[in-house]
């Protein structure tokens with residue numbers, strides 16, 4: 001059975017900052033730590049996260065003691081140079097990779113330390129992924145790509161409605177190879193949203209797109225964020241994109257060097273590249 005989207009727990013989806021979202025939900029307490037406003041019940045809480053790859057001489061320390069929180073309904077942008085550990089961090093939040101140390105909680109539930117089966121259940125219930133290279137199934141049409149994910153949950157969002165919102169209705173019967181990069185990315189966003197997940201994780205969603213299409217894509221993400229109200233955690237190497245965020249986390253060599261709230265996030269159409 002399909003359902004129309006309703007914002008999670010009655011959150012005010014028109015609110016533009018995590019502070020307001022939290023106020024609307026009555027959980028904002030306004031205490032400040034290290035320049036960042038903390039909330040007692042963040043949607044995502046990462047604590048003391050560390051991750052390395054390899055062994056011996058080829059050992060690479062990728063994340064070091066990473067700690068931060070993201071409020072429900074916020075748009076958080078994690079920015080850093082190539083190799084700074086952004087994807088590794090996003091994959092850990094999404095339950096695709098297990099850290100060496102530290103904990104991750106999403107919606108109050110611990111993600112770290114779960115079995116592969118439990119992680120699959122967690123991803124199905126809570127997480128929508130948008131990847132740089134879309135990861136669409138080439139032999140399936142736009143609608144079928146979205147249906148595959150919709151089938152994973154009992155009450156997916158209405159696919160026709162999603163296609164309409166994302167400007168894909170006229171492309172619904174096309175295969176990925178027949179779409180532009182921007183259309184493929186919109187299909188990937190629809191696929192990520194269709195489960196009704198309240199956490200959207202986007203790994204360089206504009207990375208494979210030209211500047212004009214990137215701007216359009218950010219407008220789409222802006223729109224779906226407002227319309228669907230999910231918490232958005234996006235990683236990018238593009239500093240300009242941080243202007244859209246409610247919260248900006250700067251990662252350098254696997255460490256957080258800055259974590260700040262942005263009281264005046266821009267709309268994507270106003271972004272100056």
Ligand SMILES: Nc1ncnc2c1ncn2[C@@H]1O[C@H](COP(=O)(O)OP(=O)(O)OP(=O)(O)O)[C@@H](O)[C@H]1O
Nearest residue numbers: 053054060062081082083084085086087088089237
């Ligand atoms: N599975 C893996 N095995 C070995 N090393 C890895 C693995 N995954 C990531 N790394 C290394 O970890 C470091 C961080 O990688 P990660 O992809 O998280 O960085 P990133 O900031 O997302 O980079 P980019 O912007 O280029 O995608 C890199 O040095 C990378 O080579």
